[in-house]
Amino acid sequence: MIILKVDNLSKKYPGFLLDDISFSISEGKIMGLIGKNGAGKSTTLKGMLNLVNRDGGMVEMFGMDFFKHEEEIKQQLGVVLGGIDFYNHKRLSDITAVTKRFYNNWDDDAYENYMDVFSLNPNKKVKELSSGMKVKYMLTLALSHNAKLLILDEPTSGLDPVARDDLLTLFRQLVEKKNITVLFSTHIITDLEKCADYITYIKDGKLLKSAEKDEFIDSFQYLREPDENTRLSLEDIMIRTERREYNV
Amino acid sequence: MFNMLYKEIRLSAHPNLFIFTLLGMLVIVPAYPYGMVFIFGCLGPYITMMYGRETNDIYYTALLPVKKTDIVKAKCLLFVLAQMTQILISLPFAILRVYILPDGNPAGIEANLAYYGFGFIIYAVFNMIFLTTFFKTAYKAGKAFLLAIIPATFCMILMEVLVHFPKFKWLDSTKAYDLLKQSPILVIGIVFYTIVMLLTYRVSANRFKKVDL
DSSP states (O other): OEEEEEEEEEEEETTEEEEEEEEEEETTOEEEEEOOTTSSHHHHHHHHTTSSOOSEEEEEETTEETTTSHHHHHTTEEEEETTOOOOTTSBHHHHHHHHGGGOTTOOHHHHHHHHHHTTOOTTSBGGGSOHHHHHHHHHHHHHHTTOSEEEEESTTTTOOHHHHHHHHHHHHHHHHHHOOEEEEEESOHHHHHHHOSEEEEEETTEEEEEEEHHHHHHHTGGGSOTTOOSOOOHHHHHHHHHOOOOOO | OHHHHHHIIIIIOOHHHHHHHHGGGGGGSSSOOTHHHHHHHHHHHHHHHHHHHHTTHHHHHHHSSSOHHHHHHHHHHHHHHHHHHHHHHHHHHHHHHHHHOTTOOTTSOOSSHHHHHHHHHHHHHHHHHHHHHHHHHSSOHHHHHHHHHHHHHHHHHHHHHHTTSGGGGGGGOOSHHHHHHHHHHHHHHHHHHHHHHHHHHHHHHHHHHTOOO
8 A cells, every 4th residue: 555655746946946756655664765965855855744835746645635634644644854853942741742632643651652662751851862862752752643654854864873773773663563654864875775665866856766675776787887796785876876076 | 723822832932921921010010101011012922933933843833733824823823812911911900000009100101991902003013014024934033023013112102102292191091081082992902903913814824835944
């Protein structure tokens, strides 16, 4: 079952064009959205979520048009925007007390359980959390309202290798045990090798390729030099695709 | 919308909003330009909007299962709630002063019906300009404040100066027949405030729909 379908999503900014982005994700899969800084990953996610006004395109989640059923869909959606901290001076318990009121499916037991599993102290203020803990708190909120689809913008950037690995392992567990679907953007290629089932690559606002991981890697093997025998890794693919010559 | 207001008060509001709202009590000060109370009623919400920008309040709200226009509606309602609470807090003190300070307010207008009528107009002028300007970008709070506070202060000064002219002495009175004469100003103030706030919401919501967060 297709959980998320993006069709020809476009957004025009002065000096930047996000051009006809299309991809889809099946239930219980993890898709990594990759591209270098400024490629359009965040714009794609924000356009999908109606945070920025799209110039064209369709977004379907759970088989419904997102822009017509936004409130209904958001009940089943968890979003973590990287680098944006909410209410730094508030305690987690205050943010939770407000957030839970908005969700029909809020599960207090699940909330207590995730807070415990992630070692989050509800009396701590947001500013007292490390970057990894902030992502985990946002995930706790999402999972406590039984989100079926998680959309995460750069959840691993700024995390140390241990925290990153920890988070990626968690994503895999969520997919395997809870049948949750995950779309996350990243510019850290090792994240994808560890965790993604599908990869969508955006370059300069255009969709380069969206495919299952092995198929994705195979399709870029033409980038190999004639004397190379080893298979190109995801990192090689991205570096070779993005490499530029500077005329200095 | 109750949940949204709850969110506004518990997460979005800066502590100053509550302090400035309480300043409705200032009408018990023997000699003071009471028009300042309404200016405080504009400052409190403004500081909350500034604070909201620093705490990414709008991003948090935009991710909740609500419509984008609900974000604007909640802010408009927060302004109304703070300002109406301020007036309610001031009312017992305005009544009390008639008995304990019968000589009136030498500094400016008395806390009477005309005063409250002007107050609604001052609030409305500020809210209309501030909110409609702010929601063009959802972050330029300082510019919106400057554009809004100048005409609001002008209205306040006008009210305070007017009562010093002998012709408008009736505006500075708490006597029954003068209060009757002042009552249309209160009615006009309330009607003006209501219409302006409805309009402010519509214009701000339409502007905010076009904003890219």
